[in-house]
Amino acid sequence: xxxxxxxxxxxxxxxxxxxxxxxxxxxxxxxxxxxxxxxxxxxxxxxxxxxxxxxxxxxxxxxxxxxxxxxxxxxxxxxxxxxxxxxxxxxxxxxxxxxxxxxxxxxxxxxxxxxxxxxxxxxxxxxxxxxxxxxxxxxxxxxxxxxxxxxxxxxxxxxxxxxxxxxxxxxxxxxxxxxxxxxxxxxxxxxxxxxxxxxxxxxxxxxxxxxxxxxxxxxxxxxxxxxxxxxxxxxxxxxxxxxxxxxxxxxxxxxxxxxxxxxxxxxxxxxxxxxxxxxxxxxxxxxxxxxxxxxxxxxxxxxxxxxxxxxxxxxxxxxxxxxxxxxxxxxxxxxxxxxxxxx
Ligand code: ATP
Numbered sequence: 001x002x003x004x005x006x007x008x009x010x011x012x013x014x015x016x017x018x019x020x021x022x023x024x025x026x027x028x029x030x031x032x033x034x035x036x037x038x039x040x041x042x043x044x045x046x047x048x049x050x051x052x053x054x055x056x057x058x059x060x061x062x063x064x065x066x067x068x069x070x071x072x073x074x075x076x077x078x079x080x081x082x083x084x085x086x087x088x089x090x091x092x093x094x095x096x097x098x099x100x101x102x103x104x105x106x107x108x109x110x111x112x113x114x115x116x117x118x119x120x121x122x123x124x125x126x127x128x129x130x131x132x133x134x135x136x137x138x139x140x141x142x143x144x145x146x147x148x149x150x151x152x153x154x155x156x157x158x159x160x161x162x163x164x165x166x167x168x169x170x171x172x173x174x175x176x177x178x179x180x181x182x183x184x185x186x187x188x189x190x191x192x193x194x195x196x197x198x199x200x201x202x203x204x205x206x207x208x209x210x211x212x213x214x215x216x217x218x219x220x221x222x223x224x225x226x227x228x229x230x231x232x233x234x235x236x237x238x239x240x241x242x243x244x245x246x247x248x249x250x251x252x253x254x255x256x257x258x259x260x261x262x263x264x265x266x267x268x269x270x271x272x273x274x275x276x277x278x279x280x281x282x283x284x285x286x287x288x289x290x291x292x293x294x295x296x297x298x299x300x301x302x303x304x305x306x307x308x309x310x311x312x313x314x315x316x317x318x319x320x321x322x323x324x325x326x327x328x329x330x331x332x333x334x335x336x337x338x339x340x341x342x343x
Contacts, residue, residue, distance in 0.1 A: 011060035022212035038209030095129030119147040233258035246305035263337040264309035
């Protein structure tokens with residue numbers, strides 16, 4: 001599990017005047033589930049396509065397993081790409097689809113079939129080998145695409161929004177399956193997504209992209225709990241950003257600070273907080289949003305500024321929380337949960 005699977009050095013790509021990738025340095029370790037997360041147009045797909053060899057960098061170096069592959073063709077790289085639309089051959093059976101790359105490489109028929117069946121078993125599609133792609137559900141087609149990728153045992157699997165076409169329930173199920181599969185086969189997965197929840201759920205580490213650059217690389221907990229920039233704080237999960245006068249008044253500090261809504265407790269105004277490790281602010285509840293399992297409170301602070309707090313509905317009903325609207329409250333959080341981010 002040691003060693004570097006992928007290393008990118010000052011990687012850049014321009015399309016005419018557009019700088020799609022504006023200098024990316026990154027190391028992905030062997031056996032990692034690594035996600036590239038960012039909004040549409042932030043350059044993550046372009047980085048993935050350069051790693052695959054479908055796009056030539058304007059500048060920079062790509063290494064796979066310590067070897068410079070920047071100038072090599074896609075088939076000369078030990079990687080396989082799974083696309084969002086799966087790109088299955090409609091006229092072939094599932095088994096033929098999965099075995100195709102082995103056939104191209106001249107693997108004998110018996111071995112080809114045995115390996116295709118093993119790959120289909122890995123994605124829990126035993127018995128589906130004789131069907132055509134059109135006779136499968138979206139989730140099953142997704143699994144065929146994965147089996148086809150796994151059959152050649154590439155060192156690295158590149159996945160470009162592979163769950164994007166699935167409905168939410170299936171998507172959540174596939175997230176768990178995909179993570180389990182990755183652990184089982186031990187192949188390095190590089191996963192592109194714009195869905196922060198998906199990236200946090202599945203990854204060992206995440207790189208957050210913004211305007212062609214990486215703003216932060218870290219474990220899901222690091223990215224979420226210690227966002228390195230205001231962009232990361234607002235893109236990954238929801239966050240309160242306190243700055244300027246509001247930060248000085250509420251926190252007694254200059255600069256910009258991020259606090260996650262679920263770290264803030266909503267109390268009655270009269271409840272005091274004498275613990276020095278705790279900060280509080282009083283205000284009026286402007287809005288209450290009942291979310292089923294939790295409630296979101298939007299609170300206008302005395303003296304200006306607004307904070308969002310999220311509370312689990314442990315003992316409260318929809319009627320209980322609605323009664324908070326317009327009332328005076330005290331918000332309370334551990335000081336350590338207000339994280340300073342660069343302005
Ligand atoms: P998405 O989630 O929408 O796929 P992304 O983060 O993957 O977004 P990229 O697809 O890498 O972003 O695109 C980055 C930028 O480069 C965008 O501004 C895009 O319009 C531009 N771009 C990408 N491919 C090309 C191309 N072949 N020709 C011209 N511009 C391109």
